[in-house]
Amino acid sequence: MAKMKTVQTRPEALIDVTTHYCPGCGHGIIHRLIAEVIDEFEIQDRTVLVAPVGCSVLAYNYLDVDAIEAAHGRAPAVATGIKRANPNLIVFTYQGDGDLAAIGTNEIIHAANRGENFTTIFVNNAIYGMTGGQLAPTTLIDQITTTTPRGRSVGNEGYPIRVCELVSSLITPYYVERVSVSNAKNVRKAKRAIKKAFQFQIEGRGFTLVELLSSCPTNWSIEPVASMKWVDEKMEPFFPLGVYRDRSKEEVDVSAASCK
Numbered sequence: 001m002a003k004m005k006t007v008q009t010r011p012e013a014l015i016d017v018t019t020h021y022c023p024g025c026g027h028g029i030i031h032r033l034i035a036e037v038i039d040e041f042e043i044q045d046r047t048v049l050v051a052p053v054g055c056s057v058l059a060y061n062y063l064d065v066d067a068i069e070a071a072h073g074r075a076p077a078v079a080t081g082i083k084r085a086n087p088n089l090i091v092f093t094y095q096g097d098g099d100l101a102a103i104g105t106n107e108i109i110h111a112a113n114r115g116e117n118f119t120t121i122f123v124n125n126a127i128y129g130m131t132g133g134q135l136a137p138t139t140l141i142d143q144i145t146t147t148t149p150r151g152r153s154v155g156n157e158g159y160p161i162r163v164c165e166l167v168s169s170l171i172t173p174y175y176v177e178r179v180s181v182s183n184a185k186n187v188r189k190a191k192r193a194i195k196k197a198f199q200f201q202i203e204g205r206g207f208t209l210v211e212l213l214s215s216c217p218t219n220w221s222i223e224p225v226a227s228m229k230w231v232d233e234k235m236e237p238f239f240p241l242g243v244y245r246d247r248s249k250e251e252v253d254v255s256a257a258s259c260k
Contacts, residue, residue, distance in 0.1 A: 011035035013044045015064050024224025026181045026214030027055060030123060031062050033181075033191045034092075037198050038065065047090045048082055050075045052104070054096040055129040073104025076111035079118045090201060092119040098128040101137035101161050108167070108209075115172035115206040119197045122163060122209060125216040126235060133219030137161040140238060145219070160238060164211050168244035174206035176245040180213040182231040186241075200248070213239055 010016060014035035021027045038044050047065040051057050053072035060067035070078040075093035083091045100108050100122050108120065127145055128134040134147040138160050142151040152160075168176045175197055179190040190212055197208035213235050215227035222230055 011039045013038040013047075013064050015062050017062065019062055020058065021055070022216075022218045024215055024217040024227050025055075026125065026212065027059075027123065028062075029181045029187060030121065030190070030212055030214065031059065033187070033194050034094075034121065035063060036191065037195045038063075040195070041090075041198060041202065043090045043198075043202070046088060047092070048079075050079045050082070050091065050093045052093075052095060052099045054099045054131075056094045056096050056099065056123060057130075059094045073099055073102070073107055075099070076104065076107040076116070076118075076120070079120075080111055080114075080116050083116060083118045087117070087204075090119075090198065092121055092198070092201075094121045095123070096129065097122070097124045097126065097138040097163075098131070098134075098136045101163055105137075105161075108163075109170070112167050112173045112207045112209065113170050115174070117201055117204055117206055118208075119201050120207075120209040121194065122211040123214050124163070124211055124235075124239065125214045126160070127216050127219045129216050129219055133216075138163075138239075140234060143234075162239060164209070164239075164244040167209055172207065173209065173245050174247045175200050175208040175243075176211075177209075177243045178211040178213070178239060178241050180231060180236065180241055182213065182215070182228045189241075205247070211239075213241075 019028050049067040051059045052070040052075040079091045079093050124138050126138045128136050135145045139152050144151050164176050164178045177193045179193045180186040193210045197210050200208050217224045217227040
């Protein structure tokens with residue numbers, strides 16, 4: 001009889017505990033992808049996580065790295081201070097759409113514009129999760145939330161904010177990509193994007209951001225399996241997947257665009 005062979009193990013950077021996340025939530029998948037990348041680069045002992053308010057705040061319970069909790073929206077400022085104080089550290093923020101694209105918009109835009117050498121993992125589930133399912137900057141048109149019971153309207157709340165498009169319009173960011181964790185194929189692509197973002201940080205290239213489309217079955221009031229389909233059918237058309245900036249493939253002379 002052939003011997004059984006282990007083909008998958010828990011990453012060392014992922015703590016062996018059960019998460020508190022709702023069934024169908026994408027945070028657990030994303031945590032594992034980050035942990036796998038940390039293991040593969042062998043950077044666990046010098047990685048620092050910065051987690052702000054929201055569902056993402058409890059990431060430090062699951063990732064076995066040094067972690068600092070930031071005020072709501074202020075993770076990029078904290079990450080900037082850590083990285084500048086000790087450039088040898090690998091620093092990443094882990095932020096939701098309500099945090100990054102609402103109260104933290106100013107922080108992420110200016111950190112990206114300065115080209116700070118840290119990585120942002122941006123989880124976009126189109127709603128405020130921890131605080132009760134309110135309208136988020138990324139909530140889709142006609143999407144029902146606790147604060148838009150008739151659905152989001154352009155006249156009242158405006159259009160959803162596309163973070164990758166916004167950040168990539170700046171000159172300085174080095175790498176910006178939007179991926180999804182809605183199915184196995186997308187999860188594999190998501191890991192490649194996260195690994196690439198960390199690689200560029202390790203090489204000292206500058207600011208990197210990976211946006212991950214994820215589900216929130218509880219606040220969407222959709223069954224977990226159906227919520228994955230909702231990501232594909234509803235979110236992807238407005239938030240197209242793909243690389244929005246990869247300066248390793250561009251010949252960009254930033255100094256030519258500066259004031260003289």
